[in-house]
């Protein structure tokens with residue numbers, strides 16, 4: 001019996017890789033419809049890379065400091081990702097903005113997850129900025145990467161309550177629980193059902 005094609009995911013990480021782990025775990029079920037074919041990082045020695053290695057997934061690292069400039073770093077990252085022929089690239093806690101080469105090659109199929117409800121609190125400090133502002137509800141956003149900072153078309157969002165006694169860490173951990181579920185559910189749907197983007201509206205289906 002013919003089997004449905006499995007979407008090839010390349011996942012980019014910079015840290016602990018719990019979002020990556022959630023994807024690796026989901027991909028272990030053949031009915032999920034996707035497979036992590038490689039994991040890339042912008043730094044060595046992180047738990048995200050160790051998780052990939054434990055799962056037997058090939059890894060690559062491109063440190064900005066090892067390249068003459070950002071464009072060269074971006075070109076090297078693009079080439080490594082391209083060599084794994086991804087259907088989707090998932091930035092899962094990848095703390096760098098990808099550049100022109102990368103978007104020319106993969107634009108429209110690069111996803112990122114942000115720990116705030118876009119368009120609120122873009123940038124590196126979403127949980128801290130939400131806490132400092134005093135919002136009662138924040139959350140996470142899965143979006144298709146464009147050339148802005150956390151500005152791309154939104155695939156999914158999940159709301160998370162802010163508690164009176166929250167610290168940045170406790171709030172971020174609660175957001176990450178929602179983020180992992182959002183990522184697994186929506187990447188799976190994108191892989192199985194396809195998606196379109198029209199006037200910033202992301203819809204499932206081909």
Ligand code: GRF
Nearest residue numbers: 015016017018019093113115
């Ligand atoms: C996530 O909250 C992501 O949105 C943010 O950093 C966190 C990464 O967590 N940029 P992990 O490395 O997947 O555990």
